[in-house]
Amino acid sequence: MSDPDLVCGLEIHQQLDTGKLFCDCPTELDEREEVTITRRLRPTQSEMGEVDRAALAEARKGRDFSYEASSATACLVEADEEPPHALNQQALDVALTIAAMTDARPADEVHTMRKIVIDGSNTTGFQRTALVAKGGSIEISEGEIELEAMALEEDAARIMQRGSRQARYRLDRLGIPLVEIATAPQLHSPEAVREAAQRIGTMIRATGQAKRGLGTIRQDLNISVPEGARVEIKGVQDLDLLPTYVEQEQQRQRTFVELADRLSKTTSPEALPEGPVDVSDVFEHTDSSVVEDALAADGEVWALALPGFDGHLGTREETDHRLGRELAGYARSQGASGLFHTDELPAYGITEHEIGQVHEALGTDPDEDAFCLVAADPDIAQRSLEAALERAHTAFEGVPEETREALENGLTRYLRPLPGSARMYPETDVPPATIDPDRMAAIEAGLPELPEEKQARYQEELELNEEIAAALATSEHAGLFDDLVAEGAEASVAASSVLQIRPQVEDEGHEVPDELLREAVSALTDGAFTKDALEDVLLEAAREGLAIEDAVEELGLGGVSEDEAREIVEGIVDDNAEMVENQGMGAMGALMGQAMGELKGKLEGETVNRLVREAIQERI
Amino acid sequence: MSTDQASSADQLLASVDAEPGDRVRVHRDEDTLEGRVMPRHGFSDPDVVVLKLDSGYNIGLRVDEGDEVERLETGGEAPEQPPAMPDDVDELPTVALLGTGGTIASFVEYRTGAVHPATSPEELAAAVPEAFEHARLDPEVVFEAFSEDLTPDHWSQLADAVEAAFERGVEGVVVTHGTDTMHYTAMALELAFDELPGPVVLVGAQRSSDRPSSDAATNLTSAVRVAAETDAGEAMVVMHEGMSDETWAIHAAGRARKMHTSRRDAFQSLDHRPLGVVTDDAIEWNVEPREPADRVQRSGSFDADVGLVHSYPGIDADEIRAAARDGLVVAGTGLGHLPSHLAEDVDELTDEGTLVAMASQCLNGRTNMHVYETGRQLVEAGAIEAGDMLPETAYVKLVWALATADDPDEARELFRQPQGREQSPRTGFYYPREEAR
Incomplete structure (x- = not known):
């Protein structure tokens, strides 16, 4: 259902498996901790050449960032203790390949920029990013969707723990190349969003250089809902949930547009207070463990009066989209772990009596007015409720423009205001990369096959059935399959070795490297053993660390000629002469079973079958 | 590609008088892009025009004869708003801040992204206001040179400036210096004086000050604190003690050496303890600093080959x-x-x-x-x-x-003969590196 008033754009970030973008570290995650470094970031000078003193003061009392690293996955570049190396050319080739696949126009010279980010997720205080191409398009069932830009950027450090005064990161992820592709705001249905994301993801994976697995692709969504506002949803990891986020966001915005209407009937923004007040006295002997713990840690309890809001904040049981949740999101952005509000109280150990006393302290009417509470460090409690107050004001206007974080259940929560235009400066430590026409020509000449093209080729040229062809075409091992076939393997054998046999052996806990599988399939093609023994051979080789040749010998599979086999078969038939006499060809099944027991893996079943049949026929 | 005549990019821009900072529209065969003209990078192709797009990204466009450019508006001058000095706080000690080049404090020019060193007191105050909380800073540019270009003659000029500063009555001197040869200059300043009435603190940065993670501001602030708050009559080097922004080491002149090309803690004391450590809250000495003298007294010169x-x-x-x-x-x-x-x-x-x-x-x-x-x-x-x-x-x-x-x-x-701490008849257990504390 396409809705022209719903306008969505997508930004896809996919990690590449090419080695890091500005150093030579691998792109693996790593739990080892060899060093820990503590840093602070300081706002740089504004365009006016001056450091914003307020921002500086904030930064100075603000957070320490600590970074854990191991030499296996990070080096001095990630620690910001060594200048960046040149832009990874392999990653650049991947980006240029996607540009060619989408008919985007590549830059003639790629300039790396510093995008200022001082939340600690980059040790430098900026993210390095480079615009590689502009324009281009993809095709989905709604039609052609234009692309705006494609960039290569470094992934951020991995957050391990976020506190109000301290954040801890790991450096393993920092610097992994991300290819970032942004569509124009031309998607008009939840399904179109999913389809476009899938299409772009497929194209990136077709290069064979995308990382796979959880967290290797992240999707940001831009949504504008009629009468609502533009909202950015960050960090969707699950493709199948994309339509849910769009639908939920439409619903959320509708809810708050309606709430604005209802609120305006009972109260007005002018009734809102100047700010929160300290109500710690009320909770001196509280039974609420949350409040008690906060007070014990030199915290305070602050309250924000919300005149006329009674019943409008909502409860967990009623709906996912409730104002109380939004206020809590704003409070959280200032360091609170959450807030209590009157629509869900008494609860959490806070009593009716305490609620009454807070109302008294605020001068509010329990029948009409609401309030919310934060128990925390005094500064955090106050700032958190000031943020909540800001959101209470916008509740009268409808939906604020904001950046929201995607949660795993399809819901989102407030993260921060929409970013202004990014502050970007040239990364003077990285020389620009020239894209000469020869390089683009070479890339155009070697464009990867898309999965649907691959599947068609597998079905038509290799005569695989649709199901297997499709599974191979979308598998990350399609390249290995192509190699096996090129090396002379039967397509069906190559397919089952990649799709079934190797996974089975690996399920038993033995890693089968590509090289070992190729060796095994090649030995099979040369007749060293038979198809039905492939799994046993691989398992033996992987488990015992043997070469394929030795595994074959170890299993006693090596070389049985047809004549030797005939002798064995005739022996079996002779031993069962009585059965043959009585049952004639009816003895086939039983004797075949015995023959296979002796010859399995040494001779193809079809041949054994023929030899048994011949031996029986000779005797009847 | 490079020829004697102006490149196609220069010609195209010159045809409409477009200069860095100006907003232009470039028409090439199939597409049109708008943005501000940026100066070309040193390694850029001469036939490339570099534009800053509205998204903030810079992009290089190769242009040739058929392409066209329109100048939409001139960039004008960067908005000029002279930064103000912080209010003078009379009770704070006065510290001379002698600049020798290097980018311990610098400005980013927003139109082009170019980095300029902060030279005037006002610029410095704007760049590192926190250094002014510990002292009344009296900045002076002695010379502007890369530290790899310095000669013994520069040491003499700098010693003259240190002498003049103490004669003006400052409590201490901070010398901002490129890190490559800072250990040579530290030794020279130690030798150039028979008597020093206050600390002479050399300081540099390993990460340029145009980035949020720069060590410049904290190194400078630590150096200013040592110069303003300690009673010492000798030359020293103050830099990060480790990779963290937690402690800053005070090294003796003659014993400090740049031991790493890029790390913040590149300077290490060899065969000697660091003299002390600066933390957020305190300055702690491992080795008693030399008593300051009543007056400044020069010693010798550097006129030898x-x-x-x-x-x-x-x-x-x-x-x-x-x-x-x-x-x-x-x-x-x-x-x-x-x-x-x-x-x-x-x-x-x-x-x-x-x-x-x-x-x-x-x-x-x-x-x-x-x-x-x-x-x-x-x-x-x-x-x-x-x-x-x-x-x-x-x-x-x-x-x-x-x-x-x-x-x-x-x-x-x-x-x-030992003139300071640069040599000693005894070798302690400092190898490979004694923990500073």
């Missing part, structure tokens, strides 16, 4: 002779060796009046030229042992000794 060579397998006589002038410092191998066949050349050089000093490229430990035959031959040839002096320290000291002494014997004596 000395060479410094590194011995290696295969080094020949020509190389030694080319480096030998009034004096020669050899960073010898091991205990202080050159290939034995060069002992004869050293003998000739000393006979010709060159002072030859042997230090060790091991950096840690002291020379001892009586253990092996080669060492004994070099001693007989007239070479002086540098003991536990670093080769760079020995070089600065030999320049000073030759320029200061009236005759070669006196120069030899000046070189051999």
Whole structure:
């Protein structure tokens, strides 16, 4: 259902498996901790050449960032203790390949920029990013969707723990190349969003250089809902949930547009207070463990009066989209772990009596007015409720423009205001990369096959059935399959070795490297053993660390000629002469079973079958 | 691609008088892009126009004859709003801040992204306001040079500026310096004064100040604190103690050496404890600093010509002779060796009046030229042992000794006598690196 008033754009970030973008570290995650470094970031000078003193003061009392690293996955570049190396050319080739696949126009010279980010997720205080191409398009069932830009950027450090005064990161992820592709705001249905994301993801994976697995692709969504506002949803990891986020966001915005209407009937923004007040006295002997713990840690309890809001904040049981949740999101952005509000109280150990006393302290009417509470460090409690107050004001206007974080259940929560235009400066430590026409020509000449093209080729040229062809075409091992076939393997054998046999052996806990599988399939093609023994051979080789040749010998599979086999078969038939006499060809099944027991893996079943049949026929 | 005539990019931009900062629209065969013209990068193709797009990204566009450009608006001058000095706080000590180049404090020019050093007091105050919380800073640019371009003549100029500052009555002096040769300058400033009435603190940065993670502001603030708050009459180096923004080490002149190309803690004290450590809350001394004197008193000069060579397998006589002038410092191998066949050349050089000093490229430990035959031959040839002096320290000291002494014997004596902390008859257990605290 396409809705022209719903306008969505997508930004896809996919990690590449090419080695890091500005150093030579691998792109693996790593739990080892060899060093820990503590840093602070300081706002740089504004365009006016001056450091914003307020921002500086904030930064100075603000957070320490600590970074854990191991030499296996990070080096001095990630620690910001060594200048960046040149832009990874392999990653650049991947980006240029996607540009060619989408008919985007590549830059003639790629300039790396510093995008200022001082939340600690980059040790430098900026993210390095480079615009590689502009324009281009993809095709989905709604039609052609234009692309705006494609960039290569470094992934951020991995957050391990976020506190109000301290954040801890790991450096393993920092610097992994991300290819970032942004569509124009031309998607008009939840399904179109999913389809476009899938299409772009497929194209990136077709290069064979995308990382796979959880967290290797992240999707940001831009949504504008009629009468609502533009909202950015960050960090969707699950493709199948994309339509849910769009639908939920439409619903959320509708809810708050309606709430604005209802609120305006009972109260007005002018009734809102100047700010929160300290109500710690009320909770001196509280039974609420949350409040008690906060007070014990030199915290305070602050309250924000919300005149006329009674019943409008909502409860967990009623709906996912409730104002109380939004206020809590704003409070959280200032360091609170959450807030209590009157629509869900008494609860959490806070009593009716305490609620009454807070109302008294605020001068509010329990029948009409609401309030919310934060128990925390005094500064955090106050700032958190000031943020909540800001959101209470916008509740009268409808939906604020904001950046929201995607949660795993399809819901989102407030993260921060929409970013202004990014502050970007040239990364003077990285020389620009020239894209000469020869390089683009070479890339155009070697464009990867898309999965649907691959599947068609597998079905038509290799005569695989649709199901297997499709599974191979979308598998990350399609390249290995192509190699096996090129090396002379039967397509069906190559397919089952990649799709079934190797996974089975690996399920038993033995890693089968590509090289070992190729060796095994090649030995099979040369007749060293038979198809039905492939799994046993691989398992033996992987488990015992043997070469394929030795595994074959170890299993006693090596070389049985047809004549030797005939002798064995005739022996079996002779031993069962009585059965043959009585049952004639009816003895086939039983004797075949015995023959296979002796010859399995040494001779193809079809041949054994023929030899048994011949031996029986000779005797009847 | 490069030719004598202007590149196609320059011609195209010149055709509409477009300069960096101006907003232009570039029409090429199929597409049109709008943005501000940026200066080309040093490694850029000459036929490329660099535009800053509205998204903030810079992009390089190759242009040729058929392409067109329109100038939409001029960039104008960067908005000029002179930064103000912080209010004078009378009770704070005054510290002279002597600039020698390097980008310990710098501005980013927003139109182009170019980095300019902060030179005026106002610019510095705008860039690192927190340094002004500890002292009334009295900034002066002595010269502007990369530290790799400095010569002994620069040391003299700087010593003059330090002397003048103390004569004006400052409590301490901070010298901002490029890090490559900061350890040479520290030794020179230590030798240039018989008496110092306050600390002379050299400081640099390993990450430029145009980035949020720069070590410049915290290094500078720590240096200002040492200069303003401590009673010490000697030259020292203050830099990050480790990779974290937690502690800053105070190193003795003559013992500090740049030991890493890029890390924040590149400066290490060799064969010596760091003098102390600066934390957010305190300045803690490991070694009692030298008592400040009542007045400033100069000592000697740096007007002598000395060479410094590194011995290696295969080094020949020509190389030694080319480096030998009034004096020669050899960073010898091991205990202080050159290939034995060069002992004869050293003998000739000393006979010709060159002072030859042997230090060790091991950096840690002291020379001892009586253990092996080669060492004994070099001693007989007239070479002086540098003991536990670093080769760079020995070089600065030999320049000073030759320029200061009236005759070669006196120069030899000046070189051999400890003048500060640069040498000691005892070698402590500092290797490989004693934890500073």
